[in-house]
Every structure is written in structure tokens, then in C-alpha cells.
Amino acid sequence: MSGRAARLVTATLMGAAFLAFFDRALLAPMITAAAKELRSPPEAIAHAVTVYVLTYALAQLPWAAVSGRFGQLRTLAVASGLAAAGAVLSACAWDAGSLTVARAVSGAALAAIVPTILVHIGDSMDLSRRAVAAVNLATALSLGMTAGSAAAASLAEWWTWRAAFASSAVIGAVVCLVFAWNGRGGGGAVVGFWRSVPYLVRNVWVWAVLVLAVVEGAVLVGVINFIPVALEADGVAVAVAGFALAAFGIAVVVWSVVVRALVRRLTPWVLLAVGGATAVVAFALLWGVRGVVTATVAVVLLGFAWACAHTQLQTWATDVMTGARPLGMALFALALFGGGVIGSALGADAVARGSYDGLFAAAGLISVAFAVGSALLRRVYRPVEQG
Template identity: 30%
Template sequence: MTKRHPRTPVHSVPDSALRFIGFLSFFDRYGTPPMLLALSLGTSLAFAQAVQLIAAYSLFYAIGQPLWGLVSDRFGRLLVLRLALMGAGVGALASIMFGDYVPLLVARCFTGLMFGALYPTLLTLLGDTRQGVHRARGLSDLQIYSSLGTTLATVSAGSIATYLDWRLVFALPALGCAAALHALRRVQEPEHTRAAFSLTAALRPMNLALYAIVFLEGGLLMGLLSYVVPALQHSGISLELAGLLGCGFALGVILGARLMRSLVSRFSRTWLIGCGGLVLCGAFLPSAFWPSTASYTITALLLGATNAIMHSSMQGWATDIAPTARATTVSFFVFSLFVGASIATYLTAALAEQGHYAQIFGYGLIASAALVILATTTHALWTKNSGEKHPSR
């Protein structure tokens, strides 16, 4: 009888696991909004209370970012990833058990806090285990699968909740967390610089400049994206068609990410940031001057392409700028992105209520031009000072 040897540990998170966790985190994050009506009808919640569940989830998703980054840099990436997956699974199961407002609110807050750790940790792992073109392509792949998670949640969650049961929308991420933990069962903690961890490294002037830039980018890319579907409805089409056309964002991400796989080996990251910024300007241009169903659809598509080209390049910058505090830097980066999106939405809410979407996108066009100049010049300065010749490689 032959002796069976234990399977050897894996020292790097498999690409398939990275992509699946990225898909899972965005499916849960975007699964609740499409089922708001079904959730309010199937529970004791008023519609306004169902909306508050989303706001509370988003709040805890954002505010946990710096904490997770500090823990990851101090104790390890895999520890955070596994704890977050276990916590997210528990939170998703708790969300199934309650139909009253307060316990369901607590469950969704906890779930948001846990799921908020996943994507920044994935970015940090890519920074730890990939270099140059391989890292950039890994970021592009991660964006593709995250976008697929967003799209599937947007398209299917409402139907699942309406025709089957709202609890199933929360049960699926719980099953996904269990599957992801199983996929990570033999993975060992990758090497990183936690022994030399320095919080100061995450708060250097150039890091603060990066956070300020991504704050503006978040307001434009994520904050104004939330107005695409309402603008499409305002143009006179049905909610169903508006939602379908709004998924042009996901198509833009996928097409842009595929394009990025060839661009990263040919052009510098500074060039890619500038190119993506020009695409962002192009996204707002038609909706600002010729508002219509077609122009809003173009805006959705080009915002997705911007996300794949410019934002993935910004993510690569965030993973490079402070290796001794990589997870903390990435977490501050993501936190700044979400805060920027929230503030942009808050500042333009009155205009949206009055249906002035062309004016909103016009402001986005002006701010995008400023973002292109600020982001490219700052990255070029950082590249010069850091001595890197071709950052995307």
C-alpha cells in the first residue's frame, strides 16, 4: 500500500480565488438596491427603512477601511481575508434570520463592515505577489469579475427577491463565503513587509496627494455614475430599459479591461492615467451638451472604460507608493474613493431632484479636466522622485 503524502501548501492566492472573491464582494454590495420594493413588501420594513439598510451598509463598508488596512499590515493579509469572509458569511446568515428593522439593520451594518475588507485586501495581495505587467493585468481581471458581480446583482437580485424570496439574495453570498474559505484552505500567508510596518509611510505628502486625487475621482466616477439610470428614466424610457442600458457601465469595464491587458506592456502608467482621464471627459461631454437616452448610455459605457483604464492605473499606483504600509495605503485609498462618491452625490442631490442631469454632468466634465491635469502631473512627479522608468511594467 502506498503512503499518502499531505498536499503541499500554496504560497500564493490562486487567480481564480482572487477573481471569485472580487465577484462575491460586489455582488453583495449591489444586491440590495434592486430588491428594495420586494424587501419592504416581504418584511415589516417601510420603504424608507429598506433604503436606510443600504446607507448603513455603505457607511460601515467605508469606515472599516482604515482599520482593516492597519490590521492587515500588522498581522497579515490572509488573516484579514479569512476573518472577513467568516464574518461576512455570519452577517449574511444573520440577515436571513430577521425581518424587523433594528436587528436587520445591525446585521447589514456588520455585513458591510466585513465585506468592506475584501476588495482592498485583494488589491494588497496583488501588490505583494505580482510585479509590473502581471500586476496590472491582475488588476484588470479583478475589475472584470467585480463588474460581473455588480451586473449580475443589478439584473437578477430584484427578480430573485420578487419571484422567489428576498432571503435568497442574502443566502447566496453566505454560500459564496464558504466556497471562498474552502478555496483558501491551503494558502499560506505571502511574504510582505509587516515587520517593517510604518504608519508614517502611509501618511507621507505624496500619499496624501494620492488620497486627494482619488477623492475627486471617486466623486466623478462613482458619485455621478449613480445618476445615469435616473437620467435615463428622466429621458422617457421605462425603469427596466433604463436598468439594462445602465449596465453599459459593466460592458465598458469589461471592454476597457481587455484593452488594458495589451496597453500596460506598451505605455507608462502616467500615460494610462491621462488617457483614462480623457475618456472620463468624453463620458460626460455628450450628456452635458446633448442630453438624451443615447448620450446617457454613452456616458455609462465610457465611465466603465474609465474605471478599467484610469482607476485600475490609480490602484496600481496605490499598491506601489508605500510598500512598508501597502494595506494601510490601499485602505485609505478606497476610503477616500467612497467618501468622494458620497460627497459628490450629496452636493448634487438637489439638482438631481429637479431633473437637471445635464448640469450635473457638465460640472463633471469641468472637474474631469482638472482631474486629468492633477493626476498625470502628480504621478509624473512621483515617478521622477521614485526613480521608476516604466511604472506600469
């Protein structure tokens, strides 16, 4: 692969990361608008969010096997193409059921993207450089989430929610074409899928990191999507509520500059503790006094928690999974978004009951468990790879 082609692929990897969270962020701010047009109860549309996260989680392992056999770029081409198809189906949905199926297709397709990028980071960089690379990845993902939330809120308020899914289809098609044009490639030695299983099963640190990923995913992947819905229930306009969540992505991008400096000065366990504690404060604010200003402040704090704690957890996972990264990082994503399913289920229940105080209280307690557990475990962990 020429230098120019390599640079194009590198840029497209970040574009694919952008797409993954752009698409994921679309439906939550549009639940009310979609429910009204499709003549369905809001909780039925909210379940589509849960199904999306569920299929994203369940598709991790199949994609790990596919990428090892057919190559990373071919796999990413197929995945982004399927995601584009799912977005088209979402834009054409005629009821809650068809929307749920379409969202399931997109969720399953986009499951391939982030683990593949993490494997590339783990294979091509030493441990110290991975921490910065993980922050850069978080920036691309957060830009996608910001743009997705803002686009969804704006289009649902002033035009049609269907246009938001159409925009995701366009991005997916472009990413698909670039990856398809560049053929097999992908870097890194192929690691046997089944040969990785015994190593991962016997490694107690693998289990520890996966449990922490479930806990983190419940709040930072699942519950966070229901902040706009909670604001809408209190009478806030759809567009304003959506932009409140969009502040999360903006915050991650801004905080990433700070975190890049912090990773060179603070130890990983301290960063995990600080990030987890920040999430506790954020959900305490949402539980105590809810409003646009309070929600925006809370979301900005959650952006710091993601930029600080999540990137450290990702970096830790790339070290724990050494020698079995394709399957290991797929399991990490499965755990993270499996936790997101739990958080989304809690959110859907809150939508059905029309009460969000219990949701944010539970999220705060879960965040306490993550802050304490991750910091204590990371402090005693000894890295496999130094540097």
C-alpha cells in the first residue's frame, strides 16, 4: 500500500469511528418525533434504542472471526455498507417494528468498527503511545456523537427525523467505498479465533476488565442516551434537549486536550478514579435538580469521565488481551455495549413510568462501583507490555 493510500485508510478509519457513534446517537433525541409520526407510544421507539445496543453487542464475536479470515479492510467495507443499508431502512420505516428491525441491522453492522481500530492500535503502538491514541479515537467517536445528536435534534424539530438516517447512509456509503477500493490490508498478524479462547478464559485480568466494561457501559453507553428524553418529559423542546446531549461529544473533544497532558503525569489508576468520581457527581446533579443548564453541566462532566476513565480502560484492555487481541477486543466491546443494554433497559423502563429520578440515582451508584473497582484493580495490575 502506497503512502498516500495508507494516509487515506488512516483518515477513513477515523471516519468510520465517526460514523459508528454518529449513527448510534441519532434515534434517542428523535424518540418523541418518531413516535408521533409513526403513531406509536414513545416506549416502543425507546425499545429500538435498546435493540440497537443489543445487536451491536451480540455481533462483536462474529465480526472478530470474519476480520481474521477476510482481512480488516474488507470487513470494514462490508460492515459500513451494511450500516448504510440499515440507515436507509430506518429512514423508510413505517412503524415501530420496522424501525426496530432497521436499527438492529445498523447496530450489528457497526459493531465491527471500533474493535478493529483498537486491534490496530494495540498491534502498532507501545503501551504509552496507546493511551494517547485511545484519546484520539475517543475524539473521533465523540465528534460523531456530537454531530449525530445535533443533526437528529435539528432535523426532527425543523424538518423530518428521516433525513437524519439518510445522512448516516451517505457517510456509510463513502466509508464503504474507500475501504473496498483499498482491498485486503489492515496490518497486524492474523490471530486464530479459537486459539485465543483458552488464553482469555484462564486470564483473571481479562474477566476483571470485562466486568468493569459492563459496569461502565451501563451508564456511559446506556443511561446517557436518555438524558434528552428526561428533559423532554419536563417540557423542554426536542431541539434543545438534543443539543444538551450533543454537549457530551463537544466536552470529550475539549477534555481530550487536558487528558493527553494528564496521561503523561498521572498513573492510570488515578485517572480511572478521577473519571469515575466525575460520573458520580454528574448523575447526582441529574438526580437532584434537573433542567437544561444542570443537564448540560452533567453531560460535560460525563464527557470528562469518558475522555479520562474510558480511554484508560481501553488502553488497559489492549495490554490484558496481548496475544489474543482480535477476539479479546471484540469481547471488550461486547461487554461495554452489553452494559449499554442494561442501561438502555433501565432507561426504557423510566420512559414507560415517566419517572427519571430512579434512573439517575441508579446510574450514580453504578458509577461509584466503577470508580472504586477500576482504581483498586488497576493499581495492583502489572502490565504485560512495558513502555
